[in-house]
Amino acid sequence: MDLRLLLQLAVIGFTFFMLxxxxxxxxxxERKVMGFMQQRYGPYLVGPHGALQPxxxxxxxxxxxxxxxxxxxxxxxxxxxxLSVTAAFAAFATVPWGAETTFFGLLDEPIKLGVADVNVxxxxxxxxxxxGVYGIVLAGWSSNSKYSLFGGLRASAQxxxxxxxxxxxxxxxxxxxxxLSVREIVDSQAGLWFGFIPRWLIFLQPVGFLxxxxxxxxxxxxxxxxxxxxxxxxxxxxxxEYSSVRxxxxxxxxxxxxxxxxxxxxxxxxxxxxxxxxxxxxGWAVFLAKVGAFLFFYIWMRWTLPRYRYxxxxxxxxxxxxxxxxxxxxxxxxxxxxxxx
Amino acid sequence: MPETLVFYLFSGLAIVAxxxxxxxxxxxxxxxxxxxxxxxxxxxFLQLDAPFLxxxxxxxxxxxxxxxxxxxxxLLNAPQEDALTWDRAHPxxxxxxxxxxxxxxxxxxxxxxxxxxxxxxxxxxxxxRAGGELVSSVRELGRVLFTDYMFAFEATSILILVAMVGAVxxxxxxxxxx
Amino acid sequence: MVPLSYYLIVSAILFSLGAAGVFLxxxxxxxxxxxxxxxxxxxxxxxxxxxxxGDVDGQxxxxxxxxxxxxxxxxxxxxxxxxxxxxxxxxxxTFTNLKW
Numbered sequence: 001m002d003l004r005l006l007l008q009l010a011v012i013g014f015t016f017f018m019l020x021x022x023x024x025x026x027x028x029x030e031r032k033v034m035g036f037m038q039q040r041y042g043p044y045l046v047g048p049h050g051a052l053q054p055x056x057x058x059x060x061x062x063x064x065x066x067x068x069x070x071x072x073x074x075x076x077x078x079x080x081x082x083l084s085v086t087a088a089f090a091a092f093a094t095v096p097w098g099a100e101t102t103f104f105g106l107l108d109e110p111i112k113l114g115v116a117d118v119n120v121x122x123x124x125x126x127x128x129x130x131x132g133v134y135g136i137v138l139a140g141w142s143s144n145s146k147y148s149l150f151g152g153l154r155a156s157a158q159x160x161x162x163x164x165x166x167x168x169x170x171x172x173x174x175x176x177x178x179x180l181s182v183r184e185i186v187d188s189q190a191g192l193w194f195g196f197i198p199r200w201l202i203f204l205q206p207v208g209f210l211x212x213x214x215x216x217x218x219x220x221x222x223x224x225x226x227x228x229x230x231x232x233x234x235x236x237x238x239x240x241e242y243s244s245v246r247x248x249x250x251x252x253x254x255x256x257x258x259x260x261x262x263x264x265x266x267x268x269x270x271x272x273x274x275x276x277x278x279x280x281x282x283g284w285a286v287f288l289a290k291v292g293a294f295l296f297f298y299i300w301m302r303w304t305l306p307r308y309r310y311x312x313x314x315x316x317x318x319x320x321x322x323x324x325x326x327x328x329x330x331x332x333x334x335x336x337x338x339x340x341x
Numbered sequence: 342m343p344e345t346l347v348f349y350l351f352s353g354l355a356i357v358a359x360x361x362x363x364x365x366x367x368x369x370x371x372x373x374x375x376x377x378x379x380x381x382x383x384x385x386f387l388q389l390d391a392p393f394l395x396x397x398x399x400x401x402x403x404x405x406x407x408x409x410x411x412x413x414x415x416l417l418n419a420p421q422e423d424a425l426t427w428d429r430a431h432p433x434x435x436x437x438x439x440x441x442x443x444x445x446x447x448x449x450x451x452x453x454x455x456x457x458x459x460x461x462x463x464x465x466x467x468x469x470r471a472g473g474e475l476v477s478s479v480r481e482l483g484r485v486l487f488t489d490y491m492f493a494f495e496a497t498s499i500l501i502l503v504a505m506v507g508a509v510x511x512x513x514x515x516x517x518x519x
Numbered sequence: 520m521v522p523l524s525y526y527l528i529v530s531a532i533l534f535s536l537g538a539a540g541v542f543l544x545x546x547x548x549x550x551x552x553x554x555x556x557x558x559x560x561x562x563x564x565x566x567x568x569x570x571x572x573g574d575v576d577g578q579x580x581x582x583x584x585x586x587x588x589x590x591x592x593x594x595x596x597x598x599x600x601x602x603x604x605x606x607x608x609x610x611x612x613t614f615t616n617l618k619w
Contacts, residue, residue, distance in 0.1 A: 461619020466520030
């Protein structure tokens, strides 16, 4: 087979493999970080410092009994977690995680590190993320139970409301970078201003970054916006009736969505794999560090902030965040025209 | 050759999914099958060098409008059509007169297909007359949208505002005068 | 290479499927879904002709069709909810008060 094709397939397989590892590591990281914040050790029995805990969790879930309530819709009950997880993995398809590489001179022309580089890549991420709503809605409805239905309806209403602010903050980024391709947006953030400030978009768009971060947290049903799966109020929300493998797919989809949001935030606002002083071929390590920092921020928020009530959540999304992101877009457009007219 | 294969795959999926949409009793299944049909049509758009439109279709139609349909189906707990009306409505169980009508419809579509295949102008491959660079450029799309079609753009935004206000008012519960 | 007529035939089949749905189904939501199928078939025709002629207008018009379809679906569903609250039924044959 052609070497280039082989290496490209290897990069794609590696990305998929790293995503699965990411969800496992996040399970562990969340519990350890939560533990340390609450002044206790997290899991520490299984493996050194609890490193094999995710493996133990997965094995336990695999051996549980596969239940399906009698009134549950036969096809949709199984389809819902599959949809969630598929959308979560597919959304990472156009996220680049490194610069081009020739694999130490093995290839004549470099290949790009990332699954695909499409010239409308940002829209692909957004489109597939909005497909993730279906998994939750169908899970809530097909379980044929009132807690699930409430959780599913609330989660989907929340997700489509915060998608608007998400998209508007993305529009401001596209305006500044001049392209819809995520790789080009990252490359427009290379270099320095005044010799020491990196050209990251977070310095040009602080409000936009805040809006994006908040909307991203609300999109993944995490941290202060996780009312739909509120463990204290709704039993377990839309995944009440799920067990074993079907259940395991839901948190996995959630963690992969978190990883995708963090990766997109690092790419769009934090300069991706560019860092002053670090050579471009080490960019993937820089990217990993930024995504890790963002994920730590996610976990930190979850175990520090109290939960929004559902009507507060919806009011905040529609009445504050959406107008703020629209004002951000208009202000960005005005300033850009002033300097570039 | 792979192009034709991809075309057959996407168009076959779209037609089968749409046929199942109108053939399902459960409205929840109909909505989900329609989402599948939209995904197939988005694939056809991609093949026609319209990536922005394909993604806009997925975002707007499959991501928002169909979720709205799902909400309404769940909110109303939409009942399945009962068996009697379903049997009466099924095309193959109609009395002879309407079976004849169905036959006529099939003959019409076959004739239409034949006429379309024979026209010399239309038989050219899609990409033969012009290259795809202009058509697939989002920049060009935006430029034409905001210059030539400016009025339609503004009118559509007012239309959406009116529809939003109208939907909120129509779906409101009537308040009893207190 | 796929001839233009193939795309037009697919679009015609989709349109007739949508029209059949509007005529045959006795459920208001499914009727709205069939209207959406018809609108999409028209979008496909526009995009196919636009690509054939090398014109961007073939993509702009479906853009507007999608927007109008969104507005129409929103208002249509609100109407269905209001109707359901009155008659507890989604069968269009129950709303025959104006027939003599």
